[in-house]
Amino acid sequence: MAGLRAFEDMDMIIQSKSHPYSVEIFGDLSSALDAVSHPGRSHWLVDQVLLKHYEAVFHGRLPETRTVLIEATEETKSYDAIGPVFLDLLGKGLKRDGNLIVVGGGVLQDIGCFVATVLARGIRWELVPTTLLAQADSCIGSKSSINIGVFKNQIGTFYSPHRVLLSPSVLESLPWDEIRSGIGEIIKFQLLTGEAEFRELIKDLAQFASHPKVVANWIQRSLEIKKAYIEEDEFDFGRRNQLNYGHSFGHAYESATHYAIPHGIAVVLGMLTATYVSVQMGMVGRGHFDDLRGQLMPWCKPYGDHLATADLEEVLAALRRDKKNTAAGVNCILTRGFGRMEKCRVDMDRVIAPSLRNFITNELH
Ligand SMILES: NC(=O)c1ccc[n+]([C@@H]2O[C@H](COP(=O)([O-])OP(=O)(O)OC[C@H]3O[C@@H](n4cnc5c(N)ncnc54)[C@H](O)[C@@H]3O)[C@@H](O)[C@H]2O)c1
Numbered sequence: 400m401a402g403l404r405a406f407e408d409m410d411m412i413i414q415s416k417s418h419p420y421s422v423e424i425f426g427d428l429s430s431a432l433d434a435v436s437h438p439g440r441s442h443w444l445v446d447q448v449l450l451k452h453y454e455a456v457f458h459g460r461l462p463e464t465r466t467v468l469i470e471a472t473e474e475t476k477s478y479d480a481i482g483p484v485f486l487d488l489l490g491k492g493l494k495r496d497g498n499l500i501v502v503g504g505g506v507l508q509d510i511g512c513f514v515a516t517v518l519a520r521g522i523r524w525e526l527v528p529t530t531l532l533a534q535a536d537s538c539i540g541s542k543s544s545i546n547i548g549v550f551k552n553q554i555g556t557f558y559s560p561h562r563v564l565l566s567p568s569v570l571e572s573l574p575w576d577e578i579r580s581g582i583g584e585i586i587k588f589q590l591l592t593g594e595a596e597f598r599e600l601i602k603d604l605a606q607f608a609s610h611p612k613v614v615a616n617w618i619q620r621s622l623e624i625k626k627a628y629i630e631e632d633e634f635d636f637g638r639r640n641q642l643n644y645g646h647s648f649g650h651a652y653e654s655a656t657h658y659a660i661p662h663g664i665a666v667v668l669g670m671l672t673a674t675y676v677s678v679q680m681g682m683v684g685r686g687h688f689d690d691l692r693g694q695l696m697p698w699c700k701p702y703g704d705h706l707a708t709a710d711l712e713e714v715l716a717a718l719r720r721d722k723k724n725t726a727a728g729v730n731c732i733l734t735r736g737f738g739r740m741e742k743c744r745v746d747m748d749r750v751i752a753p754s755l756r757n758f759i760t761n762e763l764h
């Protein structure tokens with residue numbers, strides 16, 4: 400991912416009920432960190448992996464007395480693990496008039512947003528997203544999601560950062576599977592938008608590893624699409640639900656494989672599942688599923704094979720635990736074709752269980 404410093408100027412302002420906020424673009428991580436507000440008196444929550452990759456950039460920027468380093472895992476973004484983070488930050492003097500700078504991917508964002516929402520009933524916070532998934536998707540939309548026990552993402556808040564400072568150049572150190580995970584969410588945005596946009600993205604996918612401008616362009620396009628959804632329905636009561644396309648099944652696949660599948664790749668497998676279920680429901684023709692499967696399955700390697708070995712009962716149990724579902728039915732986003740997603744309630748025993756059995760057994764290779 401060398402040379403990600405070249406990209407178009409794409410700053411934007413996001414409207415939010417808590418406060419409008421900016422997404423500002425920087426040529427490199429160093430410039431983004433230079434631009435944070437109140438660096439002298441802010442507190443920092445940083446993914447510890449970044450220090451290894453950008454030691455020189457962070458040198459002298461993270462005062463020990465105001466910095467908390469975090470390992471980005473599903474365990475660290477859990478209700479049990481977050482208590483010590485509050486204690487650490489409070490012990491280091493973070494107060495209501497403070498500013499919290501969060502540097503990392505979706506895990507750090509979830510932890511940082513949750514802390515910023517409830518510490519002193521809400522403090523100022525700024526986000527420097529460092530994964531493709533966070534840059535192209537989660538950095539806007541104001542959600543925090545924390546795990547509790549086996550219940551993934553079931554505790555959360557809506558609270559926007561005050562600024563997002565984004566540098567695509569930080570993706571140079573991101574492992575390829577994590578890049579592919581971000582691509583999964585980018586694919587979701589294009590499927591929601593229409594066939595022409597999806598085909599254009601598919602043509603570009605092969606260039607993601609070597610052409611920095613291509614990546615920056617799709618980050619920008621994804622954020623523009625998401626901006627329209629979240630500004631219309633920030634609290635997820637209506638249209639924003641569609642952004643969950645692929646997520647009911649994707650989350651169940653993550654859980655049943657004990658998070659062996661990166662989130663965005665699980666979402667791609669989940670979107671294929673939702674399309675498969677849509678075929679069973681008579682909402683779309685089998686040809687549409689075959690088309691998507693042909694285009695997207697290669698991008699899921701080797702995680703499709705991994706899912707093929709998952710225990711169906713564990714997948715179904717995870718679906719039942721999903722906060723959107725009941726024991727009898729799954730509330731999910733199905734499709735009538737490109738750009739035509741619909742929220743549906745689908746019977747667990749008559750439709751979901753047999754469809755998932757067929758999908759996992761026959762369609763993953
Ligand atoms: N709140 C939301 O709106 C929202 C939306 C989507 C996903 N999420 C959550 O985000 C999480 C996934 O986030 P993610 O995919 O960004 O992953 P992540 O934060 O777990 O990061 C993935 C891995 O990359 C490492 N990493 C981060 N930046 C790096 C960089 N620049 N170079 C090298 N390594 C780097 C991390 O340490 C980690 O090992 C999930 O828990 C998911 O539920 C939240």
Ligand SMILES: [Zn+2]
Nearest residue numbers: 584646662666
């Ligand atoms: Zn997602």
